[in-house]
Amino acid sequence: xxxxxxxxxxxxxxxxxxxxxxxxxxxxxxxxxxxxxxxxxxxxxxxxxxxxxxxxxxxxxxxxxxxxxxxxxxxxxxxxxxxxxxxxxxxxxxxxxxxxxxxxxxxxxxxxxxxxxxxxxxxxxxxxxxxxxxxxxxxxxxxxxxxxxxxxxxxxxxxxxxxxxxxxxxxxxxxxxxxxxxxxxxxxxxxxxxxxxxxxxxxxxxxxxxxxxxxxxxxx
Amino acid sequence: xxxxxxxxxxxxxxxxxxxxxxxxxxxxxxxxxxxxxxxxxxxxxxxxxxxxxxxxxxxxxxxxxxxxxxxxxxxxxxxxxxxxxxxxxxxxxxxxxxxxxxxxxxxxxxxxxxxxxxxxxxxxxxxxxxxxxxxxxxxxxxxxxxxxxxxxxxxxxxxxxxxxxxxxxxxxxxxxxxxxxxxxxxxxxxxxxxxxxxxxxxxxxxxxxxxxxxxxxxxxxxxxxxxxxxxxxxxxxxxxxxxxxxxxxxxxxxxxxxxxxxxxxxxxxxxxxxxxxxxxxxxxxxxxxxxxxxxxxxxxxxxxxxxxxxxxxxxxxxxxxxxxxxxxxxxxxxxxxxxxxxxxxxxxxxxxxxxxxxxxxxxxxxxxxxxxxxxxxxxxxxxxxxxxxxxxxxxxxxxxxxxxxxxxxxxxxxxxxxxxxxxxxxxxxxxxxxxxxxxxxxxxxxxxxxxxxxxxxxxxxxxxxxxxxxxxxxxxxxxxxxxxxxxxxxxxxxxxxxxxxxxxxxxxxxxxxxxxxxxxxxxxxxxxxxxxxxxxxxxxxxxxxxxxxxxxxxxxxxxxxxxxxxxxxxxxxxxxxxxxxxxxxxxxxxxxxxxxxxxxxxxxxxxxxxxxxxxxxxxxxxxxxxxxxxxxxxxxxxxxxxxxxxxxxxxxxxxxxxxxxxxxxxxxxxxxxxxxxxxxxxxxxxxxxxxxxxxx
Numbered sequence: 065x066x067x068x069x070x071x072x073x074x075x076x077x078x079x080x081x082x083x084x085x086x087x088x089x090x091x092x093x094x095x096x097x098x099x100x101x102x103x104x105x106x107x108x109x110x111x112x113x114x115x116x117x118x119x120x121x122x123x124x125x126x127x128x129x130x131x132x133x134x135x136x137x138x139x140x141x142x143x144x145x146x147x148x149x150x151x152x153x154x155x156x157x158x159x160x161x162x163x164x165x166x167x168x169x170x171x172x173x174x175x176x177x178x179x180x181x182x183x184x185x186x187x188x189x190x191x192x193x194x195x196x197x198x199x200x201x202x203x204x205x206x207x208x209x210x211x212x213x214x215x216x217x218x219x220x221x222x223x224x225x226x227x228x229x230x231x232x233x234x235x236x237x238x239x240x241x242x243x244x245x246x247x248x249x250x251x252x253x254x255x256x257x258x259x260x261x262x263x264x265x266x267x268x269x270x271x272x273x274x275x276x277x278x279x280x281x282x283x284x
Numbered sequence: 285x286x287x288x289x290x291x292x293x294x295x296x297x298x299x300x301x302x303x304x305x306x307x308x309x310x311x312x313x314x315x316x317x318x319x320x321x322x323x324x325x326x327x328x329x330x331x332x333x334x335x336x337x338x339x340x341x342x343x344x345x346x347x348x349x350x351x352x353x354x355x356x357x358x359x360x361x362x363x364x365x366x367x368x369x370x371x372x373x374x375x376x377x378x379x380x381x382x383x384x385x386x387x388x389x390x391x392x393x394x395x396x397x398x399x400x401x402x403x404x405x406x407x408x409x410x411x412x413x414x415x416x417x418x419x420x421x422x423x424x425x426x427x428x429x430x431x432x433x434x435x436x437x438x439x440x441x442x443x444x445x446x447x448x449x450x451x452x453x454x455x456x457x458x459x460x461x462x463x464x465x466x467x468x469x470x471x472x473x474x475x476x477x478x479x480x481x482x483x484x485x486x487x488x489x490x491x492x493x494x495x496x497x498x499x500x501x502x503x504x505x506x507x508x509x510x511x512x513x514x515x516x517x518x519x520x521x522x523x524x525x526x527x528x529x530x531x532x533x534x535x536x537x538x539x540x541x542x543x544x545x546x547x548x549x550x551x552x553x554x555x556x557x558x559x560x561x562x563x564x565x566x567x568x569x570x571x572x573x574x575x576x577x578x579x580x581x582x583x584x585x586x587x588x589x590x591x592x593x594x595x596x597x598x599x600x601x602x603x604x605x606x607x608x609x610x611x612x613x614x615x616x617x618x619x620x621x622x623x624x625x626x627x628x629x630x631x632x633x634x635x636x637x638x639x640x641x642x643x644x645x646x647x648x649x650x651x652x653x654x655x656x657x658x659x660x661x662x663x664x665x666x667x668x669x670x671x672x673x674x675x676x677x678x679x680x681x682x683x684x685x686x687x688x689x690x691x692x693x694x695x696x697x698x699x700x701x702x703x704x705x706x707x708x709x710x711x712x713x714x715x716x717x718x719x720x721x722x723x724x725x726x727x728x729x730x731x732x733x734x735x736x737x738x739x740x741x742x743x744x745x746x747x748x749x750x751x752x753x754x755x756x757x758x759x760x761x762x763x764x765x766x767x768x769x770x771x772x773x774x775x776x777x778x779x780x781x782x783x784x785x786x787x788x789x790x791x792x793x794x795x796x797x798x799x800x801x802x803x804x805x806x807x808x809x810x811x812x813x814x815x816x817x818x819x820x821x822x823x824x825x826x827x828x829x830x831x832x833x834x835x836x837x838x839x840x841x842x843x844x845x846x847x848x849x850x851x852x853x854x855x856x857x858x859x860x861x862x863x864x865x866x867x868x869x870x871x872x873x874x875x876x877x878x879x880x881x882x883x884x885x886x887x888x889x890x891x892x893x894x895x896x897x898x899x900x901x902x903x904x905x906x907x908x909x910x911x912x913x914x915x916x917x918x919x920x921x922x923x924x925x926x927x928x929x930x931x932x933x934x935x936x937x938x939x940x941x942x943x944x945x946x947x948x949x950x951x952x953x954x955x956x957x958x959x960x961x962x963x964x965x966x967x968x969x970x971x972x973x974x975x976x977x978x979x980x
Contacts, residue, residue: 144634
């Protein structure tokens with residue numbers, strides 16, 4: 065939490081109270097990727113600032129929400145984790161249906177996971193909503209000595225396909241917040257586009273705003 | 285929980301027979317008839333169908349209304365419903381023709397709505413739950429909400445029979461959006477906070493859905509129920525699938541995990557009993573949260589979707605919720621779409637849909653199994669060992685065991701308390717017994733006094749004074765035998781006395797013998813009765829020996845007590861009288877008392893005179909006894925002897941002392957000689973006894 069807080073503070077200016085001005089946008093973000101690439105670790109680092117130091121309150125990492133402040137917009141991420149096992153692959157469309165953003169995660173120490181990531185990207189581009197923002201995250205960057213997927217290779221692939229790309233480390237918190245911020249920036253801030261059930265959007269946000277536990281993560 | 289998993293158990297053999305009761309087995313495909321009866325039934329149905337649409341429509345309405353109260357159990361019912369469903373599909377286009385003309389239908393629908401809203405007790409509960417909310421908003425808002433609810437209800441009721449469920453869903457979803465927008469835009473909602481607006485929307489949704497639940501849930505126009513049955517059968521077929529097959533990290537053997545699994549399953553099953561879509565969704569959310577809790581126990585950290593989805597599939601497989609597809613479709617159609625697309629509920633519901641989809645499309649590959657093995661398992665040929673099943677069985681066994689253990693403990697407690705009581709009783713009885721014996725002993729110790737009279741012989745013994753005449757002849761015998769010489773010397777001196785000389789002269793040595801016979805008589809007589817008396821006789825002998833150091837008075841009292849040894853008070857008195865009297869009143873009469881007389885003599889006036897000769901005689905006696913003189917234990921004896929030497933007749937006191945010393949001397953010497961003579965004494969005593977024996 066402290067790591068995250070300070071990282072956020074460095075980038076962002078002074079905090080300001082939530083919901084007083086600016087737009088509130090809620091986005092559904094899906095996490096895709098082979099199992100054991102560190103999807104949930106990434107989310108837990110982003111949302112709770114935790115890594116292998118779980119608090120009692122954290123009972124699950126499958127569904128989490130986090131709010132980031134971006135200029136005059138408050139962006140609320142609703143992060144849906146998906147089962148990475150091959151056998152559940154066919155169920156993925158049910159998860160990314162209606163999602164505005166997706167992070168496809170692979171493990172830089174495992175070439176296979178990168179291959180799986182590519183298939184996910186292809187599937188998303190073909191089947192998900194057309195203006196979905198896709199980010200590619202090469203996780204476990206702290207294990208660079210065991211690297212199997214070259215940075216340039218992944219970077220090249222991301223540029224070809226118009227993806228956001230970052231190598232991240234849930235362990236050291238490297239680029240974790242940055243990748244979410246980058247997605248938030250890229251997402252269209254037009255509420256009509258963002259919301260699936262447009263009418264319910266505003267209400268839901270206010271409700272969840274009250275539940276927000278980490279105002280320290282809110283940044284300009 | 286288990287019974288819901290095996291609805292087949294509810295079908296007994298009678299259900300399998302032909303509905304016509306012809307005795308042949310029926311078939312579900314033939315609506316529960318045997319082939320022949322089914323054919324006839326079909327024929328009849330065709331005739332009926334041509335009978336008229338109107339009547340059928342009415343019948344169907346009834347069916348819809350009743351549906352909720354009647355539980356759709358059994359195949360026959362399902363088949364019936366299916367048939368009506370099929371009829372409806374063919375009928376629908378025609379019905380639209382009737383629509384405009386049937387204005388009376390509207391009123392009937394309004395009635396139906398009234399009926400629905402009045403009948404449902406859930407609505408009352410709902411009203412109560414939201415009472416606080418409505419007390420916070422203005423009257424106009426309340427009216428507006430009510431108006432919306434009524435309008436939606438009538439709209440749905442109007443269209444219920446006419447349009448497909450999808451269209452109805454569209455109407456409802458549109459209504460939600462319209463109402464939400466109205467709340468945003470309308471003036472009357474201006475001062476209502478966002479949270480309250482949310483709650484109002486919730487209320488509207490819940491109220492309408494609870495009202496129309498019977499119409500909108502699993503409508504007969506859809507294939508929902510078929511799907512329910514097919515998924516139910518599918519799950520039943522897959523009941524061999526265990527956590528390992530799914531890569532599910534549920535630690536089934538842990539009791540807490542097991543409990544959580546049970547809770548999750550019951551939450552999942554609870555979905556069917558809820559009416560409003562939100563409530564059904566909440567059931568799913570609760571179930572999923574429990575799954576996360578149990579995964580936390582097994583995984584040791586926050587579970588990710590990698591662990592969650594297999595666990596959810598496992599729970600769905602083990603729960604086999606009733607009308608699963610109907611519930612999912614109902615929620616999908618009529619729950620506010622925004623709720624399903626986002627939020628925790630939406631996420632979990634999506635997962636549930638994924639789980640169901642996975643189960644429906646489950647193949648050997650998705651379980652990482654060989655196709656043949658999978659087929660075998662599906663056909664029931666092979667049943668892979670399932671931890672869950674064994675755990676269930678074990679749990680049941682454990683439950684039973686715990687129950688029985690508790691029962692055992694109870695029994696043990698009862699038994700131990702019983703044993704305690706028994707031992708207490710036993711102790712009491714023992715105590716009682718000992719008390720009684722003690723008391724009896726006490727009473728016995730006291731009562732012998734009354735029982736003793738039986739010892740008539742002892743009483744007879746006490747009459748020995750009358751027999752005392754006998755010892756007299758005995759005395760001479762003894763004296764003659766043993767102490768003849770001594771007596772002769774003594775006699776010479778004591779010859780002055782007429783009666784006493786014999787006894788008197790023979791006192792020192794003979795006294796013991798003369799004394800002993802009467803005692804011996806007593807003893808010997810006693811001996812006749814009890815062996816104890818032998819001992820007493822011996823005692824008396826030893827007593828004789830002890831006489832050397834003891835005063836006569838005491839000895840006599842001892843003797844008297846020894847007489848009373850017979851425990852017979854009256855006889856003792858008699859004896860005492862017998863003994864005492866001779867001592868003082870008739871000293872001359874009795875030989876035995878003569879010795880006693882000497883002891884008591886100092887008091888008697890007559891005695892001093894005999895003392896004088898005694899002194900001299902004694903002195904001589906001393907000389908005669910020779911060696912026995914130095915053994916005199918008392919120093920007074922010496923001085924007195926000196927005194928005697930100087931003044932022979934000084935005073936009676938001194939003479940008395942001298943007499944005592946003399947007697948003591950004699951007794952002492954006797955004791956010594958008695959040692960030798962003991963045996964003979966006993967012989968004599970026994971002789972006396974035998975004589976008495978012969979006498980009696």
